Amino acid sequence: MTAATLESALASLGVPCVVEAEQRLAILRPTVQGSSFAKPAVRARIVALALEHGFTHVALDLADVQTTGERAGAVVSGD
Amino acid sequence: MVAWLKEFGSAAVGFSGGVDSAYLACVAIDVLGIESVLAIIGRSASYPAEQWATARAVADRFGVPVLEVDTEEMLDPRYVANPTNRCYFCKTELWSRLAPIAQARGLAILVDGTNSDDLADHRPGAAAAREHGVRSPLAELGFTKADIRALSHERGIPTWSQPSSPCLSSRIPYGTAVTPDRLARVEAAERALRALGIAGDLRVRHHGELARVELAPGELERWLGADVTSLREAVREAGYARVALDLRGFRSGSLNILGGVTAA
Numbered sequence: 001m002t003a004a005t006l007e008s009a010l011a012s013l014g015v016p017c018v019v020e021a022e023q024r025l026a027i028l029r030p031t032v033q034g035s036s037f038a039k040p041a042v043r044a045r046i047v048a049l050a051l052e053h054g055f056t057h058v059a060l061d062l063a064d065v066q067t068t069g070e071r072a073g074a075v076v077s078g079d
Numbered sequence: 080m081v082a083w084l085k086e087f088g089s090a091a092v093g094f095s096g097g098v099d100s101a102y103l104a105c106v107a108i109d110v111l112g113i114e115s116v117l118a119i120i121g122r123s124a125s126y127p128a129e130q131w132a133t134a135r136a137v138a139d140r141f142g143v144p145v146l147e148v149d150t151e152e153m154l155d156p157r158y159v160a161n162p163t164n165r166c167y168f169c170k171t172e173l174w175s176r177l178a179p180i181a182q183a184r185g186l187a188i189l190v191d192g193t194n195s196d197d198l199a200d201h202r203p204g205a206a207a208a209r210e211h212g213v214r215s216p217l218a219e220l221g222f223t224k225a226d227i228r229a230l231s232h233e234r235g236i237p238t239w240s241q242p243s244s245p246c247l248s249s250r251i252p253y254g255t256a257v258t259p260d261r262l263a264r265v266e267a268a269e270r271a272l273r274a275l276g277i278a279g280d281l282r283v284r285h286h287g288e289l290a291r292v293e294l295a296p297g298e299l300e301r302w303l304g305a306d307v308t309s310l311r312e313a314v315r316e317a318g319y320a321r322v323a324l325d326l327r328g329f330r331s332g333s334l335n336i337l338g339g340v341t342a343a
Contacts (some may be wrong), residue, residue, distance in 0.1 A: 022286060022289075023252075023337060024337055024339075025286065025291070025337060027289070027323055028326075037303045037326065038300065038303035038304035040300070043303075043326050046326060047326055047327055056336050056337055057291070057325060057327065057333070057336070057337055058325070058326045058327065059291045059323035059324060059325045059326060060303075060323055060324045060326055061289075061321065061322075061323045062307050062310070062311040062321075062322045062323060062324060063311075063321060063322075
């Protein structure tokens with residue numbers, strides 16, 4: 001379980017984030033705005049990746065997040 | 080349930096105003112009458128004010144006699160340390176106060192609202208109930224949460240659609256001390272989110288300066304597709320420096336999973 005490897009996996013998915021680990025909680029801070037967290041399929045893949053990397057919880061840091069669904073989102077590989 | 084209650088003739092009900100204990104209290108009143116039932120609310124910093132208001136409203140509407148007692152689990156260092164069996168110490172305090180009251184008033188039995196679904200959960204508080212002779216007719220008779228909601232609806236008990244609302248300490252990860260300040264911050268944050276119109280299951284989980292918000296699936300979709308500024312600011316104003324939205328949404332016992340008490 002490392003934040004770094006999850007960061008790499010998320011970047012490959014097209015959702016670049018800084019990952020902060022607190023026990024088994026992964027806190028994601030997107031490095032680009034407009035990531036498509038609202039899309040259930042994208043979210044499911046993010047959660048699956050987090051679980052694969054040993055986390056049980058994954059949360060989106062809302063510090064500077066803009067999640068408006070209508071906004072052009074990051075392209076997610078295979079999405 | 081009618082036969083079960085009649086066998087005892089009178090009862091004290093551990094009453095939180097939640098779905099289960101509200102139903103149990105209302106049935107007990109119907110079966111045994113107001114002279115033979117007493118609903119007892121244990122109040123402390125971990126008991127949400129909103130829940131108390133619901134309890135009082137249900138009691139007033141259905142004629143349930145209520146007694147309120149203060150519980151002092153916050154003075155027990157074993158509880159405050161927040162071990163995985165924290166609930167045992169809380170319930171020990173609760174039932175050790177309620178059992179003598181029931182006895183002094185000549186009530187034949189002390190009951191709680193544990194239902195049959197609860198039996199599968201991590202519930203160290205159940206041991207404290209057993210030690211104090213508390214019975215759980217809903218669980219013993221096989222009533223599930225869904226059953227209780229449906230039956231409450233039939234009776235017009237307003238809690239039928241109310242989200243489950245465990246004590247505020249369930250928002251604090253095991254091993255992190257339970258303090259009045261932390262409980263107050265969680266309660267304020269959840270109240271602020273409700274004021275935004277957030278419906279259904281909702282938890283603000285405390286992770287130091289970060290609040291992790293768990294929403295019901297529909298609300299999670301809605302907020303991830305909207306401007307989250309109002310949500311974030313509502314939680315910040317409650318005293319959290321950082322706010323995060325859990326991408327898996329609400330999960331009952333979420334901190335049991337995080338603490339390794341139950342499987343992910």
